[in-house]
Amino acid sequence: MSGPRAPGLVLSASARVGDGAVFGANVVVHDDVVIGDGVIVQDGAILGKPSTLSPRSTASTEAGEPLVIEAGARILAQAIVFAGARIGERAIIGDQSYVRERSVIGPDSVIGRGSCIDNDVVVGARVRIQTGVYVTAYSVVEDDVFIGPCAMTTNDQTMARPGDHLRGATLRRACRVGGGAVLLPGVEIGEDAFVAAAAVVTRDVPPRTVVMGSPARVMREVPESELLPRR
Numbered sequence: 001m002s003g004p005r006a007p008g009l010v011l012s013a014s015a016r017v018g019d020g021a022v023f024g025a026n027v028v029v030h031d032d033v034v035i036g037d038g039v040i041v042q043d044g045a046i047l048g049k050p051s052t053l054s055p056r057s058t059a060s061t062e063a064g065e066p067l068v069i070e071a072g073a074r075i076l077a078q079a080i081v082f083a084g085a086r087i088g089e090r091a092i093i094g095d096q097s098y099v100r101e102r103s104v105i106g107p108d109s110v111i112g113r114g115s116c117i118d119n120d121v122v123v124g125a126r127v128r129i130q131t132g133v134y135v136t137a138y139s140v141v142e143d144d145v146f147i148g149p150c151a152m153t154t155n156d157q158t159m160a161r162p163g164d165h166l167r168g169a170t171l172r173r174a175c176r177v178g179g180g181a182v183l184l185p186g187v188e189i190g191e192d193a194f195v196a197a198a199a200v201v202t203r204d205v206p207p208r209t210v211v212m213g214s215p216a217r218v219m220r221e222v223p224e225s226e227l228l229p230r231r
Contacts, residue, residue, distance in 0.1 A: 032066035044078040139168030148179035157185045174228040
């Protein structure tokens with residue numbers, strides 16, 4: 001990788017690039033993107049991509065704010081980050097993942113390879129989202145949450161029937177969701193709760209409980225030794 005003259009770099013004249021930012025080959029930076037000091041953008045990444053919505057979409061069509069990537073963040077190869085998103089300091093957006101408009105990724109969080117953060121999602125600090133995860137629109141993921149590979153959240157109880165019914169998931173501080181788990185629309189995973197791999201969560205999970213199965217059921221409490229202290 002090299003600096004602003006990297007091969008194939010397409011850099012909008014209205015973009016703002018901080019000191020020490022590094023670009024790989026064939027990066028595309030759209031209008032008004034703000035890139036902080038020391039940001040690393042790897043090969044083939046697309047920053048500030050405008051959203052394209054279907055005529056039936058319920059998402060907002062407002063242009064909103066530009067993409068902002070804060071100091072020290074890393075956008076890895078072929079990742080796509082939409083206009084209107086915000087990437088916090090030292091966050092990592094993994095290879096071939098994407099972050100849609102009006103979503104926020106907190107400082108020191110990691111979005112794994114090929115994962116999708118849909119529109120209007122808030123991800124807190126120090127969150128670890130593994131490979132192939134889908135975080136649906138209007139979800140909230142609080143600080144220090146772990147989401148295992150290929151886990152999935154959903155937000156449409158009627159699956160595209162008419163009405164205003166989209167409700168994302170809420171994952172409270174320091175909860176853990178195992179690989180391949182499915183969270184139904186609107187569920188809340190309580191603080192320090194543990195969702196086992198491949199569980200299907202159909203209702204709220206109380207704090208500090210372990211759930212497993214399909215549908216997921218409470219099996220026991222999370223032991224004291226596994227609780228994460230507040231920072």
